[in-house]
Structures are given as structure tokens and as C-alpha cells.
Amino acid sequence: MTNRIIICEPSEIVANGLSETINGMAGFAVVQRVDTPDRLSEKILAVDANILIVNPILLGFSERNLPSQLIKEYPHLTVIAMVTTYMEEQVLKQYNGIIELNDSKLKIINKLNQIIQTDDKTEKNDDVELSKREIDVLVAVAKGMMNKEIADRMNISIHTVISHRKNITRKTGIKSVSGLTVYALLNNLIDETEVYK
């Protein structure tokens, strides 16, 4: 399986160089580049990335916990810091690994392979645990809401709703709306009075 990487880096030079290096490696592909952390969670989902390389300087004080939040939200995601300037050790601790500006090509290759192997997140791809957002979508589906309605209600795009639904089906093995309703009931996510009127 090819590792799908999303790069979040403000410097054109660094982003270009990183993409160039990674795209030359077997098993890794940069699927998207962004220069701000805005709506990063949605973008990760949209391109189905399993690795995020982000420059910590992009994350201000209010976003300082974003890496650990994302790892929690997407258990199969590996988050790597692209370090271009001095960073507190405390900040870098929450990342699964770091790449530094002066790393050689070989070093980057080794680091990426090593991070992926030690994490072995590909295994966790089969994780059955639904994320908070997925549970919200599941409940909405069980209540009979349409994708458009759910998107409006949760303030996300329809595309994102569909991605969540795909993940819900992958994790639970349940495809139909009526099946998802039973799943939600069995797990006490909704009450019978909310669905069977």
C-alpha cells in the first residue's frame, strides 16, 4: 500500500524540496500540499492521507495540540514535524517523528520508513473504534437525515460526510441505513423513540 502524504508547509522552497524527495521514494506519494493548517482535519479525510507532515511554526498557541488531536481523531494517521527552526522539545513530543531542514535524502528515507514501521498504523487501519465525528454522522444517518442535511447541520462539506460514511462502513462492516440504525441503537447512541415513530 502506498503511503499517502499531505504536506502542510508555508515555505514554497521547503514544500517543493520535500515533495520532490518523497515522490522519488517507493511506497510514498505526496497527495496534497497546503500552506495553512485551516480545515486540515477535513483535508486529511478528503484525500485519505495516512501521513501528515506539518511545520510546527504554522500552529499558533490555540492550535498547539492539533497533532495529538488529529492522531486521536484518525487512529491510522502518522503526524511528522517538518522542523525548519528551533522548536521546544515539549512541542515536538506529540509528533510521531521529525524531519529536519538539513536531513540528507537518505536520512529522510530512513526516517520515514522507520516511523511507518514502528507505528505500524497500517494495521490499525482496521480499527473498529469510531471517532467522535463519525459517531455524530452515524447518529444523524440513523435518524434518517440525508447527506446534505448532515453537512449543513455539522457545517462540513457533503464530500466529508460521504468520507465519514465510508469510514463508518469500513469499521462496522454495515452498509445499509437500516443496519446502521440498529448498530446505533445497540450501542445506545440513540433512543428507539428517535427512529421508530
Add this chain to the structure above:
Amino acid sequence: MNKAPSFSEKTKLAELIADNPKLLQVLPRFGIGLGFGDHNVAEVCKANNVSVKLFLLVCSVCFDADNLPHQADFDSIDMDGLLPYLLASHRYYLDERFPHIEEHLQHIIIAGGPKYGNMLSHFYNEYKQEVKKHFKYEEEEVFPYIEALRRGDCGKGYRIEQFRHNHSNIEDTLEDMNSILIKYLPGDILPKERIEIAMDIMELSADLVSHSLIEEHVLIPYVESLENALP
């Protein structure tokens, strides 16, 4: 090119069944009874007035879903038996398989008490409506259109493309029913009966998949060729 199937009209029917037990369910839908001895496929088909080519085509779709026929493959096939075959399949599902599953499901619904019984019963009833609607549409809209087309009556406005477009999938929900029975209901509710019924559901689900493949890869292309031949 399709790879040559591992069976032909010269294969003994009993051997074909030994290799592909699913065929046992196909026989009655073609009106072929048991007790055919050591006769080969061609002989048994002839004795039962079934087109050998159509029989082999249906077998190939049922046995090898990865190796579906090309349109050119069935231009020369006598298709008279196709709709009766599909109708007989519908009857088998509606009159035999679903009632059988429902009967056992009722036991599980009762044993599940209000908490689990209600949701299961809702789920099944909803699904039953979906299945009935699915077959009803085919039997009351699609098949009569095809019959008319075969008689040379070009129909009014309906085209098989609409069927291709609307052909809903009824096996997904059935598989969900199995997930519920196997994975999600508490383990102490009639486990033996659940295991038995889960096996039946898997079999029915695989059968429905074959059935859809025949509709989508034999029936629809066949009807398209009839439509294309219209003046």
C-alpha cells in the same frame, strides 16, 4: 477474451454439481429435476427442453463472477428460458428462502425481548418491503416490457437503460442482517439458531449476488441488443 470454462455440454451434470454445489439450486429454476443419472449436461438439458447454451451461460456467471460473458457471446443463444429462469429464482427467494429465514428470525426476535426484538423486527420488516418492491418492479415493469420487445412490440418510452440505472442492491442489507446476528446482538440470545440462520443468510446472499450478475450481465445486454435491432 474469456478463458475457456472448465466445463462444457459434455461434462456429466453430476460432476459439475460436485465441483459447484450451488448448481443444485439452479436446476429447479430451469425445471430440471433430480434423478438424471450419469447423463451429461447436453443430454439432461435436451430431456428437459432447456437451451444448453443458456444453461452453460448461467452456470458460468454463477460459478465464476470474475469471468463475465461478453455481449457477443450470447447473440447466438436461445434466450426463451431466461425470463422464466429469473422468475423461478424470484419465487424461490420469496416463497422459500425468505419465509425460512423469517421463521427463525421470529424466534430470535421473541428471545431478544423488547430491547433487541423490536429493532430486529423493524429492521427485517423494512427489508422485506424493500425486497418485495425490488422484485415487484422487475416482474410488473421490466419483464413485461422485455416480453413485449421479444414479440416485436417496441414499448412506449421505457428502455432497459432505466432498469440498469435503478437496479437496486438487496444483498447489502441482508449482509448487514448477518453482521447484526453475528457481531452485535448479545451472545446469549439463541446462539445456535443464530449460527444456523447466519449460514442460510450467507448462502442466500451469494445466490442473490449471482442473480444480480445474471440480470446485469446477461439480461440487460441481451435486451439492449433487442432494442438496437428495433427499426
